[in-house]
Amino acid sequence: MVRFASRRLALGIAVTATLTATAVSAAWASSASHASASRSKGLTTVRVVFDWPGIDFEAVPLTVGNARGFYKKAGLDVKIVIPPSTSTTVQMIAAGKGDIGFDTTTDVVFGQQAGIDVKSIANYSQNNNWGLVAKPGRKIDVKKIKGKSIGIFADSWTKAMMPYVLKAGGVTASQVKQPIFGSDDIAPLLAGKIDLATNTLNYAIAQVQSGTGKRPSVLLATKFGAPNVPVWVYTGMNSWLKQHGSQAKAFLSATRKAFAWSIAHPAAAVKDYVKAYPKIGGGLKYSLDGWKATIPALGATSSLLTQRASQWKQVTRALKSVGLLSKPLPPSSYFTNAYLKG
Amino acid sequence: MNAFLRKTAVRLAMAALAVGLIFGVWNLVIFAFDLKAYALPTPQDSVATIYDRWSTYQPLMLQTIKETVYGFLIGAAIGFCLGVAMAASKIVQRLVYPALITSQAVPVVAIAAPLAILLGFGLATKLVIVALWVFFPVVVNVLDGLARVDRDLLNLARVMGAKRTRAFFAIQLPATLSPLFSGLKIGATYAVTAAVIGEWVASLPYGLGTYLNTAAASLDARGVWGATILLTMIGITLFLVVTAVGVVATPWERRSTARRGIRSLFINKQKGARRWFGSLPAGSRSESQSRPR
Numbered sequence: 001m002v003r004f005a006s007r008r009l010a011l012g013i014a015v016t017a018t019l020t021a022t023a024v025s026a027a028w029a030s031s032a033s034h035a036s037a038s039r040s041k042g043l044t045t046v047r048v049v050f051d052w053p054g055i056d057f058e059a060v061p062l063t064v065g066n067a068r069g070f071y072k073k074a075g076l077d078v079k080i081v082i083p084p085s086t087s088t089t090v091q092m093i094a095a096g097k098g099d100i101g102f103d104t105t106t107d108v109v110f111g112q113q114a115g116i117d118v119k120s121i122a123n124y125s126q127n128n129n130w131g132l133v134a135k136p137g138r139k140i141d142v143k144k145i146k147g148k149s150i151g152i153f154a155d156s157w158t159k160a161m162m163p164y165v166l167k168a169g170g171v172t173a174s175q176v177k178q179p180i181f182g183s184d185d186i187a188p189l190l191a192g193k194i195d196l197a198t199n200t201l202n203y204a205i206a207q208v209q210s211g212t213g214k215r216p217s218v219l220l221a222t223k224f225g226a227p228n229v230p231v232w233v234y235t236g237m238n239s240w241l242k243q244h245g246s247q248a249k250a251f252l253s254a255t256r257k258a259f260a261w262s263i264a265h266p267a268a269a270v271k272d273y274v275k276a277y278p279k280i281g282g283g284l285k286y287s288l289d290g291w292k293a294t295i296p297a298l299g300a301t302s303s304l305l306t307q308r309a310s311q312w313k314q315v316t317r318a319l320k321s322v323g324l325l326s327k328p329l330p331p332s333s334y335f336t337n338a339y340l341k342g
Numbered sequence: 343m344n345a346f347l348r349k350t351a352v353r354l355a356m357a358a359l360a361v362g363l364i365f366g367v368w369n370l371v372i373f374a375f376d377l378k379a380y381a382l383p384t385p386q387d388s389v390a391t392i393y394d395r396w397s398t399y400q401p402l403m404l405q406t407i408k409e410t411v412y413g414f415l416i417g418a419a420i421g422f423c424l425g426v427a428m429a430a431s432k433i434v435q436r437l438v439y440p441a442l443i444t445s446q447a448v449p450v451v452a453i454a455a456p457l458a459i460l461l462g463f464g465l466a467t468k469l470v471i472v473a474l475w476v477f478f479p480v481v482v483n484v485l486d487g488l489a490r491v492d493r494d495l496l497n498l499a500r501v502m503g504a505k506r507t508r509a510f511f512a513i514q515l516p517a518t519l520s521p522l523f524s525g526l527k528i529g530a531t532y533a534v535t536a537a538v539i540g541e542w543v544a545s546l547p548y549g550l551g552t553y554l555n556t557a558a559a560s561l562d563a564r565g566v567w568g569a570t571i572l573l574t575m576i577g578i579t580l581f582l583v584v585t586a587v588g589v590v591a592t593p594w595e596r597r598s599t600a601r602r603g604i605r606s607l608f609i610n611k612q613k614g615a616r617r618w619f620g621s622l623p624a625g626s627r628s629e630s631q632s633r634p635r
Contacts, residue, residue, distance in 0.1 A: 090561060110560050115378065179545060180546065181463075182543045183455075187455060187459055188458060
């Protein structure tokens with residue numbers, strides 16, 4: 001019996017050792033194959049990690065930057081890296097799998113809270129375009145949400161914004177149904193499974209318009225007291241920024257030009273994007289609707305990408321009020337405009 | 343009894359050692375690659391998180407267990423019935439089998455969203471997704487088990503006057519049990535993953551899968567791994583329960599004598615045979631004909 005047990009033990013150890021060796025060598029091989037930024041065709045490659053596991057129209061300025069030569073003039077070849085999930089962009093740049101991140105503002109705050117030395121280097125949008133969405137033709141009255149079902153996502157932005165919805169409606173969380181959807185709450189809304197959806201309005205409008213041909217009813221959260229702060233920012237690790245400051249500056253300078261061009265020529269910009277990613281879902285109409293709906297959130301051309309200290313104060317205050325953040329840091333810990341100069 | 347206790351103690355020790363080894367490898371990977379806590383917390387931290395946040399985890403875990411177990415039972419029942427129906431009728435088999443294979447080839451994620459729209463974001467959607475993952479290995483194994491039943495034994499039973507239903511319960515059903523439990527064990531390991539996917543698509547009330555998403559969105563790696571350990575434990579527990587039921591249901595796999603019902607088939611006693619098959623044909627009454635061994 002003992003002999004039998006020892007043989008099984010030896011076999012178990014041998015199997016475990018083999019598995020460990022395999023896992024360790026696979027991880028080494030994986031890390032070796034992901035070397036940091038490189039040069040190709042005389043251009044420096046900058047890897048931008050997207051915020052979503054699939055590319056969409058928010059990547060229009062980056063693809064325009066490449067297609068219209070803004071990055072080439074700056075000596076850069078910008079490559080978009082798609083993350084495996086909606087919450088891994090910060091982790092990927094922290095692990096050196098990308099150079100610049102495209103994140104939600106809240107991701108920077110949570111990254112810092114988790115001990116990741118990440119910093120926001122530019123705003124993507126200037127305004128908070130998150131809000132409530134209803135079927136086309138339906139009026140949204142935030143004061144009459146008691147007992148209704150409101151589709152939400154699991155992300156931290158939604159969690160930070162929902163208290164403003166509840167406060168405006170004069171209800172507690174238990175007085176409304178809040179089903180969490182993984183990737184889409186617009187289809188259940190159109191199917192009548194929920195009364196209202198929450199979303200950033202550029203995505204909601206694009207989805208509803210491409211699905212029904214009609215514009216949905218929308219109500220921006222800023223209309224009922226939510227802070228008007230940017231949803232998305234470009235980020236970098238402090239360590240990378242210190243070593244590659246000139247690259248970061250060149251990237252943002254070219255990106256600003258690409259933004260201005262994409263705003264001025266939305267149809268051509270989206271065509272560039274669709275040409276770069278011909279196999280994406282949604283197609284030209286969806287992407288054009290989405291990009292056109294994104295433009296109002298980008299703010300005035302004169303202030304493109306520029307961050308404000310007040311936006312970080314408002315975001316951290318909102319996160320603290322819902323218990324997602326214990327100790328807000330000073331705004332300068334979260335952002336810098338230094339790479340927008342020059 | 344002593345031998346039994348010793349055997350149990352050795353098995354428990356081996357299981358504890360296996361868990362220790364997994365935790366050891368986990369720590370080793372963190373150390374070797376200098377992984378930070380935001381990427382992969384240590385198993386000790388993850389277990390401590392479960393303790394710290396038990397009041398949060400508990401209701402979520404109960405919800406996920408409910409989805410997993412109910413979905414598993416529904417999937418197993420459907421799988422078993424389909425397997426039997428397909429074995430009983432070649433037409434049904436030819437009609438249904440391609441559909442079954444297609445159902446497994448379609449990515450669940452693709453049909454999950456329409457399911458949520460069709461059935462809502464409550465329990466029903468999750469049950470369908472779990473059942474969809476569980477039923478297939480059960481169907482395949484039951485079908486396989488029924489196909490391998492000894493034809494001679496069935497013929498013998500028929501010669502002895504057994505009706506089709508009686509032969510099914512006395513011979514075919516016991517023969518499917520071993521492959522059935524193999525299918526159920528596979529299904530048990532799939533069930534939790536399926537429940538999590540169901541929760542990711544749409545969820546109210548929330549479960550551990552929903553928590554995984556919300557914790558990940560806040561870069562709360564400890565929360566994510568605490569929930570992951572609990573989900574793993576649900577899967578392992580379900581697997582062990584199925585294994586235990588399998589041990590009880592298939593004693594012939596561990597002992598040389600057959601179950602009483604089957605044994606009575608082979609015993610040349612008119613009374614015993616009558617108990618199973620009703621009236622016996624005249625030719626079956628001789629000892630040489632009815633005793634197969």
